[in-house]
Amino acid sequence: MxxxxxxxxxxxxxxxxxxYDTAPVAELERASGLAEGTTAEAAYAPEVDLPLLLGRITTEEWVDSIASALSGRVPPARARELGKALADAPFxxxxxxxxxxxxxxxxxxxxxxxxxxxxxxxxxxxxxxxxxxxxxxxxxxxxxxxxxxxxxxxxxxxxxxxxxxxxxxxxxxxxxxxxxxxxxxxxxxxxxxxxxxxxxxxxxx
The missing domain is CATH 3.40.50.1000 (HAD superfamily/HAD-like)
Known part of the structure; x- marks a missing residue:
């Protein structure tokens, strides 16, 4: 033993x-009139995040899903910019x-x-x-x-x-x-x- x-x-x-350093995302959220953490909340919802974590979608497809989840809150181009900023956050x-x-x-x-x-x-x-x-x-x-x-x-x-x-x-x-x-x-x-x-x-x- x-x-x-x-x-x-x-x-x-x-x-x-x-x-991760999410300060760039937070800055972009403030500039967009969104509360800090809004992008992460959308990105890490199980229906958005889990397919990525199970290897079923690519990071680019995840960014698309984040942008879709943010649609209606910000213009499409800004929604995608926010998703991309989160995906590319330095660590x-x-x-x-x-x-x-x-x-x-x-x-x-x-x-x-x-x-x-x-x-x-x-x-x-x-x-x-x-x-x-x-x-x-x-x-x-x-x-x-x-x-x-x-x-x-x-x-x-x-x-x-x-x-x-x-x-x-x-x-x-x-x-x-x-x-x-x-x-x-x-x-x-x-x-x-x-x-x-x-x-x-x-x-x-």
Whole structure:
């Protein structure tokens, strides 16, 4: 029996490792007379967002869907401009979290489990994170998204660990609760301190 509490770490990407700068979108919304967050609200509605995350539509088609959802509030050209601005929002990786996760790989498998687009691999490479994890389970590649239990089972299988021996980290509570329901230990991520505490069992964390 292993003395360590987990045999694998499964970690979300967005709002844990990757963070978007939506200031350009907010500025465009203000110029259009829209409340800040209007574009994101339209873009992340399940009927607009889920087809993208399941790999059924392209990013350009997603932008078209956002523009359609914003129709009636702003002129068509501005609606598409808003959708494009959101799709092209710049992003960065949190260096503190990346460092913590790189330490994980010295002790056990690390798997990224993310609701993402088919452009995920390119995005990881652009941040210098193509080699961060042992495996990447992307909703757009496996055709199922969190909080569906199947994506957690795929991740645990790729990690080579039983569900009850996995630590799962995510910023969305519903995703954490789904992992816990499968027997995983869940961490509802808000700041790097949450991850640091969860990894305190590692000798170099």
């Amino acid at each position: 292993s003395s360590r509490p987990f045999d694998a770490v499964l970690c979300d990407l967005d709002n844990v490792i990757r963070f 960065r990786a949190d260096d503190v979290v990346v460092d913590l996760l790189r330490r994980v790989r010295g002790h056990m498998p690390l798997v990224l489990v993310t609701n993402a687009t088919s452009e995920l691999e390119r995005d990881l490479a652009s941040m210098g994170l193509a080699d961060l994890a042992d495996h990447v389970v992307s909703s757009a590649r496996v055709g199922v998204a969190k909080p569906d239990r199947a994506i957690y089972e795929i991740a645990a299988e790729r990690a080579g660990a039983a569900a009850h021996r996995c630590l799962f980290v995510d910023d969305r509570l519903e995703n954490v609760e789904a992992a816990v329901a499968l027997g995983m230990t869940g961490v509802h991520y808000r700041t790097p301190a949450d991850l640091r505490r969860a990894l305190s069992f590692l000798p170099d964390a």
